[in-house]
Amino acid sequence: MLFFDLTQIEIMIGDIVQKKDVERAVRGADCVFHIASFGMSGKEMLQIGRVDEININGTCHIIDACLEYGVQRLVYVSTYNVVFGGKEIVNGNETLPYLPMDDHVDPYGRGKSIAEQLVLKSNGRPLKKKNGKFLYTCAVRPAAIYGPGEERHLPRIVFLAKLGLLPFKIGDPSVKTDWIYVDNLVLALILASMGLLDDIPGKGRHPIAAGQPYFVSDGSPINTFEFVRPLLRSLGYDLPKTSLAVQHALLLGRIFWAIYTMLYPWLNKWWLPQPLILPAEVYKVGITHYFSFLKAKEELGYIPMVTPREGMAATISYWQEKKKKSMDGPTIYAWLFCVIGMTTLFCAAYLPDIGPVPLLRGFSLFIFRSMWIMRMVFLLSVAAHIGEAAYAWHLAKRVDPANSRGWFWQTFALGFFSLRFLLKRARKLA
Structure with a gap:
């Protein structure tokens, strides 16, 4: 050397x-x-x-x-x-x-x-x-x-x-x-x-x-x-x-x-x-x-x-x-599923009939059957993501403090797709 x-x-x-x-x-x-x-x-x-x-x-x-x-x-x-x-x-x-x-x-x-x-x-x-x-x-x-x-x-x-x-x-x-x-x-x-x-x-x-x-x-x-x-x-x-x-x-x-x-x-x-x-x-x-x-x-x-x-x-x-x-995370397919899925659901549930919205709404109604169910699913999904993100931030403060903010935002976007990687890291450190 x-x-x-x-x-x-x-x-x-x-x-x-x-x-x-x-x-x-x-x-x-x-x-x-x-x-x-x-x-x-x-x-x-x-x-x-x-x-x-x-x-x-x-x-x-x-x-x-x-x-x-x-x-x-x-x-x-x-x-x-x-x-x-x-x-x-x-x-x-x-x-x-x-x-x-x-x-x-x-x-x-x-x-x-x-x-x-x-x-x-x-x-x-x-x-x-x-x-x-x-x-x-x-x-x-x-x-x-x-x-x-x-x-x-x-x-x-x-x-x-x-x-x-x-x-x-x-x-x-x-x-x-x-x-x-x-x-x-x-x-x-x-x-x-x-x-x-x-x-x-x-x-x-x-x-x-x-x-x-x-x-x-x-x-x-x-x-x-x-x-x-x-x-x-x-x-x-x-x-x-x-x-x-x-x-x-x-x-x-x-x-x-x-x-x-x-x-x-x-x-x-x-x-x-x-x-x-x-x-x-x-x-x-x-x-x-x-x-x-x-x-x-x-x-x-x-x-x-x-x-x-x-x-x-x-x-x-x-x-x-x-x-x-560094932070672990899922594949790009999980990102596409969550981001496109949540964006589509929001557009179909709340936006007026402009551009491709009627097509998105028709597809969403075929799955959820009613506007009320569609909006409830969106709101519950957002609430779940917020709750998982808050838990991820709290857990990351203990197991990966340098990336706690990143874990919050990634879990907010991806929900359990992201949280499971943090839980796996926590188990390794336990």
Whole structure:
């Protein structure tokens, strides 16, 4: 484990598309790790202008700042997508050519490919303020990243599982992809930075990693859905048993792509949920693609220090602790049943005959037979929800005080669908 003197670490907040912020950040540095990117998954993937602005223009700012302020080493965090575009790759390596620009299925992969090539072609350029010194660059191409605190892959999968929105697996069970635990990626980045040093005795003046790309992973390709199974099971969520063929999943992904393209002006709004799946994500989970890290092993000395079993155990521990601090809840179907049901009942019982109200009223009368019964059912339901919400607030004050207000409002909306989760938590603490 690496230990740092936190008093010697300076934290700066800036924007990679602002050249002055980038210059302020790299000034005085010996090595820059360019990790920032945007648009890897979800609705962010469709914000094409912002994807290119950050991934391409931001990278140009990094390169320019390194040259201007005498930074000798630049390690770029790239992606498998610079060579992968939906066609099977088994045990690939760095000799594979870049995917043609027109073959990329999303702007993220295209932008990262352009950025990586800019970084590698900048290798060996002379530094402006250090005569006789050069900028040395390399690119690390990691697999899908997981581990405590990861914010792109597993949080979305867990969220969908919690809502009951993982109705199917995608692709054949034999499909395999790579993953990399966060500590292994950090190790690879440190080794890559050391591979750019030009003053190591016996190594000559040309760094071994200069101008080179490297694939890195845990070295254990696995089906994505089998990979997340232990995590979902530990959290009490179910993994779907049925599978959807890749071509059908692609059709679904293209439908979501079309819908969210029409919603482009609001893609950066917090209230717009993530699409269920997009075409590029279908390829990532439904098509076999994994790579050898032999080059990184031979040239950098990279060997994963955390096994997949250890990495998943740490990830499960993190998510279980996170779940204890957050609210449990039912699937989205319970939300739809309660919210739509109560709204329909209110409209049918109290609103005048406007718009769809007569249709809703006719349907409700078919069930409840009279307006009086309909209104009584609505009032009794509201009273029951208020009573359950009050009890939930009182109980949460004892078993989950940090979320007592949230339990009140969730139970007010969902009634016993929500309360049963709080009662289950109370029984565990008893």
